[in-house]
Amino acid sequence: xxxxxPMGPYHPALExxxxxxxxxxxxxxxxxxxxxxxxxxxxxxxxxxxxxxxxIALMERVCGICSNIHTLTLCNAMExxxxxxxxxxxxxxxxxxxxxxxxxxxxxxxxIAAKLMGFKTMFMTCFELREKVMDVLQAISGNRVNYSxxxxxxxxxxxxxxxxxLKMVEALExxxxxxxxxxxxxxxxxxxxxxxIGVLTTEKATSCGVVGxxxxxxxxxxxxxxxxxxxxxxxxxxxxxxQPAGDVTARLLVRALEIMESCKILRQALAKLPxxxxxxxxxxxxxxxxxxxxxxxxxRGEVMYSxxxxxxxxxxxxxxxxTPTFAIMPAIRxxxxxxxxxxxxxxxASIDPCYSCTDR
Amino acid sequence: xxxxxxxxxxAEQLGITEPWVETGGVHWLAPGAKSVRELTAAMxxxxxRFITITAYELPKDEGFxxxxxxxxDGQLLGFPFVLTTKSIESIFxxxxxxxxxxxxxxxxxxxxxxxxxxxPLLLRQGDTTGVNLRDMVAASKENK
Numbered sequence: 001x002x003x004x005x006p007m008g009p010y011h012p013a014l015e016x017x018x019x020x021x022x023x024x025x026x027x028x029x030x031x032x033x034x035x036x037x038x039x040x041x042x043x044x045x046x047x048x049x050x051x052x053x054x055x056i057a058l059m060e061r062v063c064g065i066c067s068n069i070h071t072l073t074l075c076n077a078m079e080x081x082x083x084x085x086x087x088x089x090x091x092x093x094x095x096x097x098x099x100x101x102x103x104x105x106x107x108x109x110x111x112i113a114a115k116l117m118g119f120k121t122m123f124m125t126c127f128e129l130r131e132k133v134m135d136v137l138q139a140i141s142g143n144r145v146n147y148s149x150x151x152x153x154x155x156x157x158x159x160x161x162x163x164x165x166l167k168m169v170e171a172l173e174x175x176x177x178x179x180x181x182x183x184x185x186x187x188x189x190x191x192x193x194x195x196x197i198g199v200l201t202t203e204k205a206t207s208c209g210v211v212g213x214x215x216x217x218x219x220x221x222x223x224x225x226x227x228x229x230x231x232x233x234x235x236x237x238x239x240x241x242x243q244p245a246g247d248v249t250a251r252l253l254v255r256a257l258e259i260m261e262s263c264k265i266l267r268q269a270l271a272k273l274p275x276x277x278x279x280x281x282x283x284x285x286x287x288x289x290x291x292x293x294x295x296x297x298x299x300r301g302e303v304m305y306s307x308x309x310x311x312x313x314x315x316x317x318x319x320x321x322x323t324p325t326f327a328i329m330p331a332i333r334x335x336x337x338x339x340x341x342x343x344x345x346x347x348x349a350s351i352d353p354c355y356s357c358t359d360r
Numbered sequence: 361x362x363x364x365x366x367x368x369x370x371a372e373q374l375g376i377t378e379p380w381v382e383t384g385g386v387h388w389l390a391p392g393a394k395s396v397r398e399l400t401a402a403m404x405x406x407x408x409r410f411i412t413i414t415a416y417e418l419p420k421d422e423g424f425x426x427x428x429x430x431x432x433d434g435q436l437l438g439f440p441f442v443l444t445t446k447s448i449e450s451i452f453x454x455x456x457x458x459x460x461x462x463x464x465x466x467x468x469x470x471x472x473x474x475x476x477x478x479x480p481l482l483l484r485q486g487d488t489t490g491v492n493l494r495d496m497v498a499a500s501k502e503n504k
Contacts, residue, residue, distance in 0.1 A: 033479070207456045209409055209411070222409070227433070227434030228434040292385055293384055293429075295436065302411070306414045308416065326460060327412075330456075330460055
C-alpha cells in the first residue's frame with residue numbers, strides 16, 4: 001500500500017520553505033510532487049516601480065547567498081541598454097567578488113550537507129571556513145551579505161590592497177585542501193551516505209535543462225564562464241570540473257573541485273588586477289528602447305536576466321529573472337524516485353536549492 | 361553535446377529567410393509562420409538547451425509577446441511570438457525543461473498553453489490565474 005508523506009514547507013531538513021509530497025511504498029519513494037511559492041515576493045513586478053539605482057538594490061535582495069551575482073547580471077544587462085563598458089579594473093573586481101561568493105556558497109552548502117549526513121564536526125569546520133570567506137568579502141565591500149558592489153558601468157568599491165586579500169585566499173585554499181576536500185572525498189561517513197544515491201543521469205539532466213554543478217555532476221560540461229565569458233573570465237585560466245556519476249557524491253566532488261578552481265581564479269585575478277578607474281567616471285548615459293539579456297554563472301548555475309526599457313523612462317518596463325534553482329528543482333522528482341525515504345533530505349539538499357531565488 | 365552548425369544554417373533548416381538580428385546579447389530570429397512546436401523540434405535536433413520563456417504584456421490590449429530562449433554552443437537564441445489571443449501550443453511533451461515556466465506564465469498572465477495538463481498552481485494556492493500585480497499595486501495606492 002502506498003502512502004503520502006508531506007515534507008515541508010517547514011521541516012528541519014530544509015533551509016527555506018518548500019514542500020515535497022512523497023508517495024512511498026514502505027521505505028521506498030515511488031513519486032514526488034514539488035510545491036514552491038512560499039517565498040514569493042513579486043520582485044519582478046516591484047522592479048517595474050524602481051529607477052536604475054533602486055532596482056540594483058532591490059535585485060540584490062532576490063537571494064541572500066548569491067546577492068552579488070544578481071546585481072552583476074542585472075548591471076551587465078543594463079550596460080547593454082546604455083552602451084556603457086566597465087573599465088578593465090572593474091571587470092576583474094567583478095570576477096573576484098563572484099568567485100568569493102562561489103566559495104562562500106559552496107562552503108555553506110558543504111556544511112549543510114555535512115549536517116544532513118550526521119557529520120556535525122565537519123559542519124562546524126565548514127562554517128568556520130565560511131566565516132573566513134565572509135571576512136574577505138567584508139574587507140572588500142564593508143558588508144557580509146548584500147555587498148552593494150555593482151553599479152552600471154563598473155563597481156562601487158576598489159580593492160586597494162590585493163596582496164592582503166591574496167594572503168587570505170591562500171590561507172583559505174590551504175585549509176580547504178588540507179581538511180574539507182580530503183574528508184569529503186575519502187571519509188567513510190560521507191561516502192556511505194552519498195555514493196549511488198539521488199542519481200540524475202546525463203540524459204535526464206539534459207532533458208530537464210539542469211544547470212551548474214548539478215549538470216556538471218551528471219556529465220554535462222556546461223559553464224557560462226567558459227561558453228559565453230563575461231567580465232574578465234576570458235583572460236583567466238581555469239578548468240570546469242565534470243563528473244559522470246550523477247549521484248550525491250558526484251555533486252560533492254564537483255563542488256569540492258570548484259572550490260579549488262575558484263581559488264585558482266582568485267589568485268590570477270588578484271595578481272593581474274589592472275590599474276585604472278573602477279567605473280565609467282562622469283560619463284552621462286541614457287537608456288535606449290529595447291530588451292537586453294545577460295547570463296552569469298552563479299554558484300548554483302546559470303542566472304539569466306532580461307531587462308526591457310523604454311527610452312526616457314525612469315523605470316524598467318520589465319525585468320525577468322531565470323534563476324538556476326528554478327531550472328534544477330523539477331529534477332528532484334527524478335532523483336528521489338526509487339530512493340529510501342531517509343535519503344530524501346540529503347538528496348534535495350544536494351542540488352543546493354535556493355527557494356528565495358526560485359520564488360522571487 | 362555540441363554543434364558546429366552556423367546560425368545561418370539553423371535558419372535554413374527552419375525554412376526561415378529572415379536574417380538573424382543580434383541585439384542586447386541575443387541572436388533574434390522572427391519565426392514567421394513557423395509554430396513554436398516546429399521550432400522546438402528543430403532546437404531539439406540541434407541539441408540546443410532550453411533556457412526560459414519571458415512573457416511581456418503589450419500595451420493597449422495588443423496581447424502578449426512570449427520570447428523563447430535556447431542556448432546553442434554558448435550563443436543565446438531568441439524567438440519572439442506575439443499572441444493576440446491568450447493561447448499558444450505547449451511544448452512540454454517535446455521539452456521537459458519548459459514545465460515550470462509554462463506553469464508560471466499560465467498563472468501570472470492567464471495564458472493557456474494548449475495540449476497539456478496543469479498540476480496545482482506553482483506559486484499561489486487557489487484557482488485564480490492572471491493575477492496582475494501591477495494593477496493590484498495601483499489599486500492599493502488609490503485606496504490609500
